[in-house]
Amino acid sequence: MSYHSNLQPKFNIAYIKLATKTEGPFTRTCIWFQGCNIKCPGCVNVDLQSLEPRNIVTLEELLNIVKAAKEKYDIEGVTLSGGEPTLQKELHVFNQEIRKMGLGIIMFTGKNIKELDDELIESVDLIIDGPFIESKLDEKRILLGSTNKKLHFITDRYTKHKDYFDNEVSINEITVEDYIFINGD
Ligand code: SF4
Known part of the structure; x- marks a missing residue:
């Protein structure tokens, strides 16, 4: 990867949890992107709907955060949440770099997977798609919100870990480190 600093993809981030066990299987870094137009x-996460810039970070800065989390907490992967992660242009570039580190990627989206570019789909291991539908509350699976949401295993990395989501009991948060907030420009 080689970008002039002005040409690097940038991402609008609400907050990041460096290490958590409650945003997918294993210990993961979770990134909540700012902005969602699905409403x-x-x-x-109403506070994450605004499409205004919140914390703008470059690709390199974001990768460095994940690298540090990998070194410090031996994370297995990254979860992309929000907000609507797919509104971030060139998210696939970030994902491809994450893969090079040997990390897995789980992405939540309020869109239907059919609306996503192949390039983005192929850069993720597990996609959980569909809007949140209040009248279809899901009480049998954790993290998913409503029963219309589907798990799409793009690679086989997490196929053996589907049971993680089939859990009626809320998993107690095991936070290794608190949220971090980034001061953007
Ligand atoms: S897609 Fe997610 S963040 Fe966006 S409005 Fe729906 S529940 Fe909220």
Whole structure:
């Protein structure tokens, strides 16, 4: 990867948790992107809907955060959440670099997978798609919100870990480190 600093992809981030066990199997870094235009009634992340810049970070800065989390917490992968991660242009470039580190990627999206570019789909291991539908609350699976949401295993990295989501009992948060906030420009 080689970008002049002005040409690097940039990402709009709300916050990042460096190491958590509650955003997918194993210990993961979770990134909540800022901005979502889907506006599901009953959304629990209303503060992440605004499309305004919140913390703008370059590709290199974001990769360095993940690298540091890998070294410090031996994370297995990264979870992309929000907000709507797919609004981030060139997210696939970030994902491809994450893969080079040997890390897995789980992405939540309020869109249907059919709306996504192949390039983005192929850069992720597991996609959980669909809007949150308040009248279809999912009480049998954790993290998914509503029963319409589907798991799409793009690679076989997480196929053996589907059970993680089939869990009626809320997993207690095991936070290794608190959220970090980034001061953007
Ligand atoms: S897709 Fe997610 S963040 Fe966006 S409005 Fe729906 S629940 Fe909220």
